[in-house]
Amino acid sequence: MNRLLPFERRHRAAPRRAAGRISAALAxxxxxxxxxxxxxxxxxxxxxxxxxxxxxxxxxxxxRDENPFRQNDAAVKVGTSAYNQNCARCHGxxxxxxxxAPDLRKLDNDCVALKDAARKAACxxxxxxxxxxTVRHGRSRNGAVYMPPFEGVFKQEAMxxxxxxxxxxxxxxx
Numbered sequence: 249m250n251r252l253l254p255f256e257r258r259h260r261a262a263p264r265r266a267a268g269r270i271s272a273a274l275a276x277x278x279x280x281x282x283x284x285x286x287x288x289x290x291x292x293x294x295x296x297x298x299x300x301x302x303x304x305x306x307x308x309x310x311x312r313d314e315n316p317f318r319q320n321d322a323a324v325k326v327g328t329s330a331y332n333q334n335c336a337r338c339h340g341x342x343x344x345x346x347x348x349a350p351d352l353r354k355l356d357n358d359c360v361a362l363k364d365a366a367r368k369a370a371c372x373x374x375x376x377x378x379x380x381x382t383v384r385h386g387r388s389r390n391g392a393v394y395m396p397p398f399e400g401v402f403k404q405e406a407m408x409x410x411x412x413x414x415x416x417x418x419x420x421x422x
Contacts, residue, residue: 296398297333299406301326307404311384315376317405317412327413330406338395343417349395353419355379360420372422376411383407 303322317323331343338349345351359371384407386397398407 296401299330299402301403301405304405304409311404313377314373315408315411317408318415320412323409323412324416327409331410331413343414352414353417355414357420360422379411380407
């Protein structure tokens with residue numbers, strides 16, 4: 249009879265135990281990657297929702313460089329709905345970011361500390377231009393799209409209405 253000593257039995261079982269540990273580790277890794285992939289697709293593969301700008305003045309074909317709807321209650325109402333349907337999934341409900349995308353309440357925080365009215369107005373205008381450029385053309389880095397472009401999807405009335413809403417959500421009021 250071919251009998252194994254206890255020492256030999258332990259060493260014959262070691263490869264099976266190691267294979268079991270590797271298999272368990274791969275199962276955990278697969279589960280984590282599957283959840284991560286699902287989160288990415290759930291977050292990024294979305295269709296923009298139409299924005300009804302009925303009741304807002306038509307701005308025409310030429311893009312404005314400053315928000316024409318600032319403090320316009322009708323625009324804020326349209327912008328609130330448009331933001332919630334199209335922006336909140338990345339930028340957070342009520343513009344409070346959960347970390348996926350920038351917190352848009354802080355968009356013009358740099359302008360708040362300016363005492364000179366002309367410099368403050370120029371700062372706000374520059375932030376308006378930055379906002380519009382970002383929404384129109386989106387943001388990408390190294391080929392990865394962080395924000396899709398919305399030009400051709402939204403009219404400028406919708407974009408400025410969203411900005412009017414965001415101005416009501418500022419972290420620090422101007």
